[in-house]
Amino acid sequence: MKVLIIIPAFNEEESLCNVVKNLKSAAPDVDYLIVNDCSTDRTEALCQEHDFNYITFPVNLGIGGGVQAGYLYAVENGYDVAIQMDGDGQHDPNYIKDVIKPIQDGTADMVIGSRFITKDGFQSSAMRRLGIGFLKFLIRICCGTTVNDTTSGFRATSRSLTKFFAKNYAQDYPEPEAIIAAVLEGYRVTEVPVIMHERQGGESSINALKSIYYMIKVSLAILIYRLGNLKKKG
Amino acid sequence: MVITLRIFLIVCILIYLLIILNLLRKKNLNLRYTLVWLLSGVIMMVVCIFPDLLFEFARFIGVVDPVNMVFMVEGMFILIILLSLTTIASHSNDKIRKLTQTIALLERRIRKLEEGQQAQDLQEEEKCP
Numbered sequence: 001m002k003v004l005i006i007i008p009a010f011n012e013e014e015s016l017c018n019v020v021k022n023l024k025s026a027a028p029d030v031d032y033l034i035v036n037d038c039s040t041d042r043t044e045a046l047c048q049e050h051d052f053n054y055i056t057f058p059v060n061l062g063i064g065g066g067v068q069a070g071y072l073y074a075v076e077n078g079y080d081v082a083i084q085m086d087g088d089g090q091h092d093p094n095y096i097k098d099v100i101k102p103i104q105d106g107t108a109d110m111v112i113g114s115r116f117i118t119k120d121g122f123q124s125s126a127m128r129r130l131g132i133g134f135l136k137f138l139i140r141i142c143c144g145t146t147v148n149d150t151t152s153g154f155r156a157t158s159r160s161l162t163k164f165f166a167k168n169y170a171q172d173y174p175e176p177e178a179i180i181a182a183v184l185e186g187y188r189v190t191e192v193p194v195i196m197h198e199r200q201g202g203e204s205s206i207n208a209l210k211s212i213y214y215m216i217k218v219s220l221a222i223l224i225y226r227l228g229n230l231k232k233k234g
Numbered sequence: 235m236v237i238t239l240r241i242f243l244i245v246c247i248l249i250y251l252l253i254i255l256n257l258l259r260k261k262n263l264n265l266r267y268t269l270v271w272l273l274s275g276v277i278m279m280v281v282c283i284f285p286d287l288l289f290e291f292a293r294f295i296g297v298v299d300p301v302n303m304v305f306m307v308e309g310m311f312i313l314i315i316l317l318s319l320t321t322i323a324s325h326s327n328d329k330i331r332k333l334t335q336t337i338a339l340l341e342r343r344i345r346k347l348e349e350g351q352q353a354q355d356l357q358e359e360e361k362c363p
Binding site for chain 1: 330335337338
């Protein structure tokens with residue numbers, strides 16, 4: 001199994017080195033690709049200094065465009081599994097083998113690392129959990145699949161789903177939309193429990209003011225995706 | 235509609251069409267995105283020359299002052315043109331994203347090639363000084 005870890009990074013100079021170091025010690029046999037989304041800090045310089053495997057955008061595309069570039073790279077280089085892992089240290093590379101396993105066994109095409117199954121580790125704020133719960137409800141009524149951690153950015157995709165995402169992927173706030181897209185396209189989505197940490201550095205891409213915009217945009221995106229695929233199962 | 239208003243509107247639309255044609259001639263406008271502008275001008279022109287067409291329709295849907303119908307049609311054209319602009323912006327956005335991703339992937343390959351080339355050059359220098 002050729003496994004690629006995609007690490008989208010926007011202004012992650014504080015945490016990126018640790019993330020890569022932890023990744024190399026926890027999973028030495030997987031490849032990784034850092035996607036520097038036109039950071040304004042020293043993210044790119046750090047990648048150069050440490051000779052990381054990275055690509056860098058000349059303009060800022062947002063998380064969706066960054067992850068999609070990772071999927072394109074995975075398709076180009078024939079990886080069997082592509083795993084998205086955030087560059088801020090929230091995701092523990094020790095769980096990589098857990099998120100790969102269902103794909104290895106051939107029982108799933110998308111595996112989402114969920115912090116709400118065992119309810120251990122960093123659980124996020126009550127407001128965020130409420131929003132995540134609402135998206136879970138929305139996705140369940142739209143396509144009948146239950147995903148607890150709808151916004152988790154720790155997820156693995158099989159070769160065929162990676163190919164699909166390399167062509168079609170939402171540009172901003174893509175995580176919940178990607179779930180419904182995968183389900184409606186007939187891919188199998190499953191969750192495995194993981195423990196997440198609080199971010200080591202940098203700032204979340206979603207602040208208090210943006211969260212209302214986030215909820216409206218993501219909910220609409222899910223509903224519109226459902227409307228655009230009325231004939232598909234769900 | 236008063237005859238002076240009609241003449242005034244016809245002159246305005248003529249100027250509007252001339253500006254568009256001039257911009258097209260100087261290649262400041264792409265014809266693909268300008269058709270909706272031209273179409274709006276032509277329809278307005280027809281309405282000004284044969285106002286009864288529009289006024290019959292105005293009476294039919296219950297617009298009290300027929301001149302308001304002219305403004306309403308104008309407003310609708312503006313909405314359609316704005317919508318078409320948003321479509322164009324969305325398409326351009328998709329293309330820019332794809333280009334950015336391709337450039338980034340190619341840049342990495344060039345970087346790797348150059349690194350390999352440099353290593354090769356060094357080796358050759360060591361072999362035959």
